[in-house]
Amino acid sequence: MFQPKIAAFFCTWCTYTAADLTGISRLEYAPSVRVIRLMCSGRLDPQFVLAAFRHGADGVLVGGCHPGDCHYQQGNHMARRRIELLRAVLRDLGIEDQRLRLEWISASEGEKVQRVCNEMTGELRGLGPLCLDRPQREAAELAGEPR
Amino acid sequence: MTKPKIAFYWCASCGGCEEAVVDLGEDLLAVAELVEVAFWPVALDFKREDVEALDDGELAAAFINGAVRTSEQEEMARLLRRKAAAVVAFGSCAMHGGVPGLANLHESRDILHLVYHEAPSVQNGEPPTLPARQSRVAEGELTLPEFRASVRTLGQVIDVDYYLPGCPPPAGLIASAVTALAGGRLPGKGAVLAPDVALCSECPRAATKPDNLGVQTFRRPHEVLIDPQLCLLAQGLVCLGPATRAGCAAACPGGNMPCTGCMGPTSGVVDYGAKALSAIASLLDAEDEDEIVARVAEIADPVGTFYRYSLPASLLHRRARATASKGKEEVAP
Numbered sequence: 001m002f003q004p005k006i007a008a009f010f011c012t013w014c015t016y017t018a019a020d021l022t023g024i025s026r027l028e029y030a031p032s033v034r035v036i037r038l039m040c041s042g043r044l045d046p047q048f049v050l051a052a053f054r055h056g057a058d059g060v061l062v063g064g065c066h067p068g069d070c071h072y073q074q075g076n077h078m079a080r081r082r083i084e085l086l087r088a089v090l091r092d093l094g095i096e097d098q099r100l101r102l103e104w105i106s107a108s109e110g111e112k113v114q115r116v117c118n119e120m121t122g123e124l125r126g127l128g129p130l131c132l133d134r135p136q137r138e139a140a141e142l143a144g145e146p147r
Numbered sequence: 148m149t150k151p152k153i154a155f156y157w158c159a160s161c162g163g164c165e166e167a168v169v170d171l172g173e174d175l176l177a178v179a180e181l182v183e184v185a186f187w188p189v190a191l192d193f194k195r196e197d198v199e200a201l202d203d204g205e206l207a208a209a210f211i212n213g214a215v216r217t218s219e220q221e222e223m224a225r226l227l228r229r230k231a232a233a234v235v236a237f238g239s240c241a242m243h244g245g246v247p248g249l250a251n252l253h254e255s256r257d258i259l260h261l262v263y264h265e266a267p268s269v270q271n272g273e274p275p276t277l278p279a280r281q282s283r284v285a286e287g288e289l290t291l292p293e294f295r296a297s298v299r300t301l302g303q304v305i306d307v308d309y310y311l312p313g314c315p316p317p318a319g320l321i322a323s324a325v326t327a328l329a330g331g332r333l334p335g336k337g338a339v340l341a342p343d344v345a346l347c348s349e350c351p352r353a354a355t356k357p358d359n360l361g362v363q364t365f366r367r368p369h370e371v372l373i374d375p376q377l378c379l380l381a382q383g384l385v386c387l388g389p390a391t392r393a394g395c396a397a398a399c400p401g402g403n404m405p406c407t408g409c410m411g412p413t414s415g416v417v418d419y420g421a422k423a424l425s426a427i428a429s430l431l432d433a434e435d436e437d438e439i440v441a442r443v444a445e446i447a448d449p450v451g452t453f454y455r456y457s458l459p460a461s462l463l464h465r466r467a468r469a470t471a472s473k474g475k476e477e478v479a480p
Contacts, residue, residue, distance in 0.1 A: 046421035050462035067434070077434050084443045085428040089420065092252065092450040094467035131468045133297060 004124035006033045006117070007052035008061040011041045013071040014106050015063025021110030029114040030121035033061065040064070041102075042075025046086045049100060054132065059099045059124045061116065066104040076104070098123045099130065151207035151329050154186035154198065155237075156227055158220035159247040159298065160213030164238040165189045167315035168210075174322050181329040182207070186227075195223070198230055206231040208328045210311075214240040214247045214459060215299045219292035228305040233328060235340075239314040239409045241301040243419065244459025246314070248298045249451060251458050251465035255296050298459045310339045314409035314456060317395045341394035343413050346406055350388055350397040352378045361432035365445040368404060379405045380430060385452060390416075390423035409456050418462045420453035427453075 010016040016037045022029065034057075038044060041064025049060045062083065064076040083102050090100060101120055105112045157165060169190075171178065185206060186193045209231035215221055228234055239245040250258060264275040282289050301307055311324055324340045327333070334340070347353050356378040366383040373379070379386035379400060386405035388397070392413050399406050412419040427446075433439045446452060454461055 046425045047416075047418045047462070050418050050421050054462040078429055080436075081428040081431045081433065081439055081443075082425050084439050085424045085446070085449065086421070088443055088446070088449040089424060089453060092448075092466075093463055095463075132463060133465055133468075 002125055002128060004032050004058040004121055004129070005056055006059045006061050006120060006124065007057040008033045008035045008063065008117075009038050009041070009044050009048065010035055010063040010105075011043075011065060011071075011075075012037050012039050014065035014069065015041075015103070015113070017107035018063070018105045018109050019113045021107070022113040025110050027110060027114040029117040032121045032124070033117045040070065040072050040075035041079035042070070042072060042077075044079050044082070046082055049086060053095065053099075053130060058127070058130045059101065059120055061120055062100075062102045063105045063113070063116075064102070066106055069106065095130065096127055098127060150181065150183045152185040152201075152205060153182045153325070153329070154206050154209040154227060154231065155184070155189070156186065156209065156211045156223055157189060158211065158213030158224065158241070158301070159216040160238065160240050160245070162189070163315045164212035164240075167238075167313075167318065167321060170318050171322055172318075174318070178322070178325050178329075181326060195226070198226055201230045203229050204232050208233045208235055208325075210235045210237040210325075211301055212237040212241050212315075213301075214244045215301060215304045216247065216250070216295055217292040218295065221295075221304055224301060224305045233308040233333070234301075234305065235309045235311055235324065235328070236301040236307045237311050238316055239312060239411065239456040241307075242310045242312050242460070243411050243457035244298055244300050245456050248300075248457070248459040249455070250298050252450065253466070255294055259294065297465050300460050303459065308336050309334065310337075312339060312341055312392060312410045313395060316341075317398070320394055339392070339411075339414065341392055341410065344393050345413060346388035346391045346393045346395070346397055346400075346410070349393045350378075350400050352376060352397075352400055355381065357381055360430045362430045362442075363432055365442060367447065373403050375403050385427055385446060387423050387427075387453075390419065390426045407455050408453075411457060419457040420450075420461055424449070424453045 010019055019035055041062055044062055052060050062079060064079055065071065067076060070076040080102065083100065087097060087100055091097065103116050155168065184191060186198050209227040211224060211227060211234060215224060236242045240247055259277060263269060263277045269275060278291055280291050311320060320341055355376060360380050362383055364383050365385060368384060371382060374382060384405045386400065387408040388400065388406040390412060391406050391408045392410040394410055408419065408423060412422055416422045431442050433442050
């Protein structure tokens with residue numbers, strides 16, 4: 001069965017702490033998630049999302065504090081706006097909405113981490129792997145012919 | 148002492164970069180004093196054989212504009228690479244893919260079908276014809292170049308030494324690049340021959356840019372009477388100045404139009420479009436979910452807006468292939 005790869009960017013104050021709680025509570029979830037800790041979801045540069053896709057992620061999950069709960073006041077709102085615009089760009093580039101997911105998960109919501117990771121893994125199984133062309137010189141020379 | 152030889156060549160481009168060289172005006176005469184032009188198909192009668200006859204590395208510099216789409220462009224780029232001590236990717240298309248790079252939103256076969264079967268200009272009562280790659284005529288076999296699957300930047304095809312951004316590159320930057328190379332004052336390999344600061348720093352409207360922009364609504368240039376002094380972002384226009392390299396003397400904002408980002412990013416940015424959309428989204432004054440969705444929907448053609456000049460150079464390079472069917476095949480036991 002296709003095992004998708006999910007790059008998960010979690011803010012240290014809420015979602016990362018929640019993911020810790022998921023583990024401490026011994027809640028099992030799909031092994032498809034690779035967690036990267038950020039200080040804030042507002043730190044998420046849209047380049048990170050594209051780099052994750054470029055390097056083989058089938059989906060990107062972003063976790064931040066609930067609106068109004070941001071440790072830095074505005075960071076999660078910034079993330080929300082950027083991701084909305086990034087998603088509009090990705091849609092036109094043939095990348096389905098389900099491949100980029102934003103969730104507000106507070107430090108106490110360990111079971112939400114479990115549910116979201118499992119749900120997203122299931123959705124990505126339905127979509128299948130993300131196939132991107134490699135623009136690199138070597139790839140082009142190897143191919144020689146139009147793909 | 149003989150003058151250093153230089154070459155100009157064009158790949159997938161509109162000719163605007165060639166025009167920019169001519170736009171040097173009388174400075175072109177000063178350039179001609181410094182160098183000998185060994186190859187410039189658009190202006191002088193040289194053939195490919197003339198380039199082939201040169202020794203390897205004999206050209207001091209080759210200025211190549213345009214993105215790379217066909218096998219012919221690949222061959223010429225490789226030939227000039229061999230013959231030139233330094234290759235300069237000249238203009239947005241060679242550097243980042245440029246406007247022709249937006250063709251990476253479509254499959255090559257769809258493009259050929261549109262151009263040769265569906266375009267109104269080919270509706271002439273005759274059956275549509277797709278040119279054959281090979282055809283036999285009395286003089287022998289004729290071969291057309293291959294139309295590759297994607298548009299690539301020059302740097303994705305050959306090794307590039309220097310980059311000269313812009314659509315087209317501003318005359319001042321061209322003149323200083325040519326004189327620097329002709330005079331042997333070579334910058335470090337990979338250098339972008341333009342200032343490394345954002346456009347806002349040289350924009351005449353910079354003083355009117357509010358500390359907190361707080362954009363309420365995005366508008367397109369034809370929807371508003373643009374104030375000629377006020378910061379364009381403060382007027383709700385998607386001006387990409389904050390994410391774009393300076394060097395053009397803010398030609399577009401000076402002409403009452405928002406910056407579209409042809410100079411590309413400053414150093415350290417991997418993906419121009421991602422950085423530009425990040426800058427614009429951050430300016431939105433909206434916290435409510437529906438409000439954010441509505442404001443973002445006001446930006447027409449997001450890829451064309453943020454990747455107008457840089458889709459082939461971007462991290463995704465082109466539109467992803469449909470994967471649904473492939474995924475199902477792999478899931479099935």
